[in-house]
Amino acid sequence: GILFIVFDELIACLGMDALLTVGKKNGKPLKKRPKILLLGIFLTLIGLISLLFYWGKISKSIPTVFLNAGMCLLMISLAGYYFVRLNKKEKKYYKRITWLENWYHRFFYNINMSFVVAAFLVIIMTDFSIKLLDNLPITEPKNYPYDLVWMANTDDEEFLNHLTDDEGVQLRKVPCARVTTTDIAEHMGISASTYEKWTGKSLDLKGNEIFVVYQRERFERNKVGIGYNTKNPLIYIGKARADLWLYIKEVATPKVQYFREKFKVVGTEDRILTGVFGSETCEHIIVFSDEYYQKNCVKADGANMAVMMNIP
Structure with a gap:
């Protein structure tokens, strides 16, 4: 409930466009972030573990919040490690490659947009498609052994x-x-x-x-x-x-x-x-x-x- 209020106010005050374009004007803030990496791993593990216990049995909302938060931090930290490493290898890094230069220049913006897409796919996969597959066919013989x-x-x-x-x-x-x-x-x-x-x-x-x-x-x-x-x-x-x-x-x-x-x-x-x-x-x-x-x-x-x- 608190998270919903916070994000609802952010959207209301700043607008959805402002949130989706976070990092669009941020130069090149690339560096290794070990603390963010560890925090991302921790939150992801908390989300996975909570699926097996109380919160996972009551509702998938809490585990999904932890998984999405962990996924966001992992994407930021692992992408940062990757580009810092790639930058040191002159044979593999070419500034004139459009996608690479764009990623490097607008790092947080691209991470932000990728996370929005990834979080959407995670929610679709965990909360929708499994139920859809479970109900095909609508009357499974094993669920209804008698007429x-x-x-x-x-x-x-x-x-x-x-x-x-x-x-x-x-x-x-x-x-x-x-x-x-x-x-x-x-x-x-x-x-x-x-x-x-x-x-x-x-x-x-x-x-x-x-x-x-x-x-x-x-x-x-x-x-x-x-x-x-x-x-x-x-x-x-x-x-x-x-x-x-x-x-x-x-x-x-x-x-x-x-x-x-x-x-x-x-x-x-x-x-x-x-x-x-x-x-x-x-x-x-x-x-x-x-x-x-x-x-x-x-x-x-x-x-x-x-x-x-x-x-x-």
Whole structure:
């Protein structure tokens, strides 16, 4: 926010042209700048490292600022080193070469313009093209392995039998429970034994331990988890209802009387088992210990069976 205010005022007071032509009348200010080089390397590393941790998971804005600042300083320092070195080699430096003389005479202006282009390309590459490539084709088969996913109840068995016997529908039925997290999202809760039958992967879960299967697009995988990256999220066992939250000026706050129980996340994985649902909030799968599931989840309100269908 502070950076935006500063640059907005600079543009308003000086004009965009004045900022883009910085260094246009600066003679030949060429020299080696080791401090700027080290600072550029430092800021670039900070930007790259921050992508892997909190700021990178919340938003790419902070890492992008560090990367662009580091890139600008690196361009100034490395170009300076290059031209100083080139100037010492008489066989390779000719003043009459137009591009070289122009670069040498208006060093900061050319660096400024090159940085504007480079920063624009970096932002396009990191924030736009990857999402575009991730969504081609729009319906990736691996993200939607089934034609239809239905949250049903056990009393729908007769209808499901009709679909398989008379209509030739292929389906998989998985016992589940609806569970709600504090990020205002409803997910599928299953037991560890159900997960093992489904995937062949055994989980040794005990008590309030959970394992989270994140079902989401590749470009969403830096986003926060079900409990805003905490290892002990609060989960309500039951379907999402409007009365689970307190609404103050359109901001939803979970009510403590419903979100009382803490769970311990012992593991996570990115894996598409039923499909990607929604854009902002995907439906993930939360695996509970067999002991906890039988004691609490089977009593949850809402659907108690997930049905994945492939329809001819």
